[in-house]
Amino acid sequence: MLRDVLSSALDAVQGRPNPLGLAARRRVVVLVVDGLGDESLTARAGHARTLAGSTRRRIRTASPTTTAAALTTLTTGTDAGTHGIVSYAALEPVSDRVINQLRGFDADLPDGWQRSSTVFERAVDEGVAALAVGPRHYAASGFTREVLRGARYVGARSIEERLEAAVEGLRAAGRGIAYCYVPELDVAAHRDGWNSPGWTDLLERVDGAVRDTAQGLRSGESLLSTADHGMVDVPSSAHLLLDDLGLLTGVRRLAGEPRLLHVHLVPDADPEAEATRWAEAVGSAADVLTRDAAIRAGWFGVTEPAVRARIGDLLVAARGRAACYATADAPGRGMVGQHGAWTTAERFVPLVRFDG
Structure with missing residues (x-):
């Protein structure tokens, strides 16, 4: 490994x-x-x-x-669940901001973020x-x-x-x-x-x-x-637009990357119910798991309690050549080669x- x-x-x-x-x-x-x-x-x-x-x-x-x-x-x-760098862009729970982890160490991430x-x-x-x-x-x-x-x-x-x-x-x-x-x-x-x-x-x-x-x-x-x-080379025809699919309702923050989306839900949302709704909407293009299910499946290796809140309430992992974007004008839709899933x-x- x-x-x-x-x-x-x-x-x-x-x-x-x-x-x-x-x-x-x-x-x-x-x-x-x-x-x-x-x-x-x-x-x-x-x-x-x-x-x-x-x-x-x-x-x-x-x-x-x-x-x-x-x-x-x-x-x-x-593993990511131990060192804490769980995605490209991650939720910093204290400030409730999504921060680019390749650039955020300079000013936006707290001391000890890399654990x-x-x-x-x-x-x-x-x-x-x-x-x-x-x-x-x-x-x-x-x-x-x-x-x-x-x-x-x-x-x-x-x-x-x-x-x-x-x-x-x-x-x-x-x-x-x-x-x-x-x-x-x-x-x-x-x-x-x-x-x-x-x-x-x-x-x-x-x-x-x-x-x-x-x-x-x-x-x-x-x-x-x-x-x-x-x-994976991702054609624009394989883009999943969450707004068009009606999936932005109940979403507080989106993090991760297009091929492994971290979905942070509003406080009163039911992750299990939302996982079912998202799975029905994306169909065979992606796997949708709750945070607990993804951790049990070993997606982040051994996951420390301090890291859990950085992981989305839902994880949307693309299959094949799909990628998820919030809207049609989302930044990054011109990117061809992608990864994360x-x-x-x-x-x-x-x-x-x-x-x-």
Whole structure:
């Protein structure tokens, strides 16, 4: 599982048994290619022969399958119901506001919102170097501060420069782990879809950078390449407009994302009755569960009491290629590639290992 990858890298550097079965290493780089699902990699294997090669295996990512939650699961080794990052946009119960969790740490979210210690903090406590390498403009963000807590952040412009910085930074430190982040593929998929030529061109570039890095690894060094989630291309014909379906009555706040909607109801609403009404309205396009049913089903892993109020009274998880929007003019309806729900395209990501 994705939650085991970075913690297993630390265990390998410390010579400990680990869930991935990694042998003892001096340096491990974990590359996260945002949005690279295992199914889409299989479909474009001819354009990514290194990533689609013989050392690749399929693993299950975090739930929900959204960047904020999955990256936090990777860097803490805990589930969303424990670390508290349960969606892209979440209800902050005290202020009763829906806040973007990729941007809200800078001003809008209270201290301690991300509730788990990170693998980087544990590494530093054990005397192991911890690096995080990504685009320069992410260096000072609140999300970086909270989710990569404990790591020394290194900004680098290109994909190739980021991998080089991760490897060279660990070599300078002697022993350590590094997280290296590539958002470009995810951005292209949201804009044009993962079936677009531009997405395939970027995949080829990522594959070439991984190939070159893998060929330059020294003895005792490993590169693990994985992803936070996969993608589904959603046509506008598959959009569910809640206003047209008469589903906005009784709704206090909408959070989550189009493929996993968190519905916060007005105080006197009956969640069970509303779940039935919503299920009848959306039909086979989505699964509708109450908060309690979703938690029992393990949608957020082990869920702490302090996290429950962040989760919607109802969860609407898209099937197939559907996505939910409040109204016809809702922001984001031009987005093609999407994720957040439980289809195999979204839930399964590659894990590829290269050893020096």
